[in-house]
């Protein structure tokens with residue numbers, strides 16, 4: 001484990017506002033002394049994710065994740081511990097002196113750091129080429145044709161990747177970037193074919209769109225083909241790298257997040273050009289998935305910012321199919337999904353350029369719930385009495401099951417019955433039929449963060465009395481002091497289910513100082529941290545020192561009984577030497593005596609024994 005002095009960690013945590021930190025990616029509202037929001041780590045419809053400024057930590061009552069600001073960055077942004085420490089230290093202007101440092105973690109952090117730097121630098125270089133280089137003329141012409149001026153190109157840091165590798169090679173040499181780093185960054189690609197291994201620029205003759213993380217840092221690229229005759233994908237994205245996970249990033253989200261929060265609505269378009277045109281035309285609450293499909297992580301991220309998404313897709317078959325795929329990912333997290341179908345062959349970009357922002361505004365005004373749209377489209381295109389009708393009822397019945405809200409489901413069933421003239425019972429039957437999609441509950445259970453570390457397993461394995469003592473020790477300096485003297489870890493070694501208590505009595509922290517307590521959490525294993533955070537979020541335990549003494553006595557009884565049982569088992573072992581047997585018997589007698597005292601104390605002084 002890397003080592004940063006405890007007091008530095010405390011200092012960093014003290015300087016970090018956890019509500020602000022979490023609030024950058026989770027919509028939070030005040031609830032008493034805490035803040036609540038939808039958990040970013042599992043799918044839920046009502047908020048059970050709590051952030052407490054006074055405890056300086058977060059906790060989800062739904063899935064059990066929890067911890068301090070470092071843990072949040074590790075779990076949410078996928079940072080390593082030291083990276084999280086460094087990011088918050090930087091933000092607070094605190095310098096860290098590292099003591100010892102784990103070689104693996106160092107290598108990983110170094111690689112990630114190097115990749116971030118490459119992406120940042122090459123974004124600048126691509127951009128300069130676009131603005132100035134003679135070979136980028138074709139890209140500038142293309143942008144001009146799409147009404148993108150140099151101001152806009154600057155704002156989005158658009159770039160140009162040249163058709164041949166020579167310029168890139170020279171730039172790499174000047175900058176001192178190795179081929180292997182460039183391959184890891186996804187800028188260079190390698191292939192093995194008959195001619196042997198070859199390394200070449202992944203993006204050639206493409207308009208480059210930097211893809212940014214939530215902090216607005218470049219982590220990857222999407223490149224649009226400029227030669228309409230070339231036989232290659234129109235859009236090409238960077239491969240996944242240690243800093244880029246396609247299913248977690250939405251293009252433009254770093255820019256549009258605030259507008260989405262404000263309007264509680266997200267417009268979804270299919271391409272980067274569409275997004276930029278919409279954003280620059282004043283429709284700032286807009287996102288685009290990278291490639292074709294949304295992931296469940298995307299859906300959850302959107303749900304944390306908005307109640308409704310409007311799909312701005314083409315009304316051709318491909319567009320409607322894409323919309324249906326999106327609906328099936330977005331609806332189950334409780335997002336309302338509307339369709340603003342564009343006239344065939346148009347995209348938001350072409351529509352705005354040919355007919356102005358009013359035309360697009362009007363289109364949004366006519367956006368329909370996706371299922372209504374789907375039914376309307378079917379009625380428009382299909383003759384009455386067609387054999388397709390039964391199959392279509394199946395399809396819509398299946399889609400209705402993806403709606404998260406039972407009331408909305410019921411409304412959709414009624415609508416479908418009326419508009420397709422089908423008995424309600426038939427639809428219900430279709431919805432119940434065998435090959436139905438998985439229910440929301442199945443999906444929800446699956447969305448639970450199995451890979452995420454929670455404290456649940458550890459908590460259920462703890463002795464209730466030990467947990468009560470944990471809560472007292474975390475909240476009360478006097479009790480903690482007393483426990484640190486009375487309850488040794490040697491004592492606890494023989495009490496099953498006291499691991500957490502043992503951590504707490506051994507821990508070096510002051511319960512009256514949140515930052516010291518929070519830094520203590522940072523020294524634990526992730527499941528331990530989540531479990532102890534869970535305890536911090538429970539209502540204060542009743543009682544003071546007398547109750548603590550009582551609870552410790554309870555543990556003593558458990559310990560003595562356990563020890564006695566073990567010795568009794570030894571005594572029954574065949575072939576035990578007589579001398580040893582005598583010794584064990586006397587120990588058992590001793591334990592009897594102690595146990596009797598502890599049990600008497602448990603009954604209380606007034607029991608008159």
Ligand SMILES: [Zn+2]
Nearest residue numbers: 039042060063
């Ligand atoms: Zn959760």
